[in-house]
Amino acid sequence: LKARPSGMRLLWLSARRDHCLAGGGAVAAAECDLLSRVSAGSRVHHAHTGTGALALACAAAVPGTVAHELVRGGGSGGCGGGGEAGAELRIAHPQGVMRVHASVGRDADGRHVAHSAGMVRTARYLMVGEVVV
Secondary structure (H helix, E strand, O other), rough: OOOOOOOOOOEEEEEEOOOEEEOOOOOOOHHHOOOEEEEEOOEEOOOOOOHHHHHHHHHOOOOOHHHHHHHOOOOOOOOOOOOOOOEEEEEEEEEEEEEEEEEEEEEEOEEEEEEEEEEEHHHOOOOOOOOOO
């Protein structure tokens, strides 16, 4: 197997606010819990990575993290209403808003443990082509 060259990903976070989408249109602050941008290789992703969104949902459920403080300070409902574990987190990105959730608890030693994380993606074509047999 070849080593993956992706390496570390960076997330840029901001408190929720009205913002313009890359393709036109806008998202109102009330429609999201925070704004996020994520790196993809050596550039900023055109939308948002699913793995980055799931990791962000886990972070937002842990008190004391930047994500949790931004979400809680935003006074919104999503993961949202203080970053409760399992609650929905609405992440605004250049193409719209992504909804994710995470359940985070503590183990016997008091360390945070992610029990589950998930999201719903819209159905869209990922590839179109022909196969020659």
